[in-house]
């Protein structure tokens with residue numbers, strides 16, 4: 001462990017109020033509650049309706065307010081805000097800056113970063129780097145998405161999976177034997193055809209044609225993504241476990257990205273970790289992309305103890321993936 005490194009000292013989150021049930025989805029595409037529960041493991045997911053609010057910064061502000069309530073901090077002392085999201089409010093300005101302005105984090109420099117569903121573990125590594133450099137002491141990591149805005153509700157291969165939600169953590173400097181320990185992060189951009197959202201960027205700027213071609217929605221080859229997700233998460237977790245001389249018994253919690261219940265089961269089984277040590281809430285929140293891991297930490301916060309060994313692992317578009325080992329700090 002570095003002498004100076006980051007430790008999570010608080011976690012917050014917010015999920016929108018509207019619950020989109022499998023039965024409601026069954027009215028949009030040819031599917032059923034039974035199929036979705038059996039093949040994906042999701043019973044319902046939250047969706048941000050315009051009546052409630054718009055943009056991922058709406059969720060982020062609520063998540064910061066939740067963090068503030070449980071772990072009061074002076075927002076003026078935050079030096080950096082990193083926001084992992086694939087669905088920013090706008091291409092520019094950043095959702096990090098928008099969120100900071102609305103929550104009093106006026107002295108921070110702020111930026112968004114995109115690593116799809118691996119966004120939280122990428123951002124955690126980046127934030128740890130800022131703190132380990134010795135230059136910064138308080139960093140906010142936000143991670144979340146409003147995937148309902150890029151989900152094709154006529155495509156049954158994708159629409160049951162994706163959802164909206166946002167989490168955040170406060171990271172502070174420590175020299176104690178808790179906090180960020182190690183991570184392995186990977187990317188492979190050689191096969192974007194398997195999981196993509198091709199419209200609206202500089203390659204396919206928005207036109208009537210890109211809208212007609214449904215290029216502004218996520219498309220995936222589910223089987224390819226499934227296999228890569230399992231093998232990649234297992235591989236990086238095993239490497240982290242090995243190089244930190246961890247035994248399976250020493251792992252207190254595994255926090256897998258909530259992509260599909262069968263993916264989670266496979267990863268947990270391969271690792272040999274008892275299922276009760278895995279944080280799983282996919283049945284009620286679905287896949288909120290960068291949001292899934294901090295939303296799990298937020299739900300399990302009261303069960304965590306100082307010094308708990310926690311393994312985070314994620315996989316997403318890019319492809320991006322990795323595993324991160326942290327020791328809980330409070």
Ligand SMILES: CC(C)(COP(=O)(O)OP(=O)(O)OC[C@H]1O[C@@H](n2cnc3c(N)ncnc32)[C@H](O)[C@@H]1OP(=O)(O)O)[C@@H](O)C(=O)NCCC(=O)NCCS
Pocket residue numbers: 030031032035036039040117156157158160161220221222223225226229259260287315316317
């Ligand atoms: C998408 C996914 C749920 C599909 O499940 P699957 O068990 O692989 O299903 P298949 O692709 O083999 O399809 C089996 C059949 O079910 C159908 N099907 C797909 N979605 C369906 C749905 N929502 N309801 C009913 N049937 C569905 C398919 O059309 C196919 O029918 P066919 O045999 O007549 O062609 C699964 O592949 C998956 O979760 N992949 C990973 C996706 C992911 O995690 N993406 C995010 C990455 S972070």
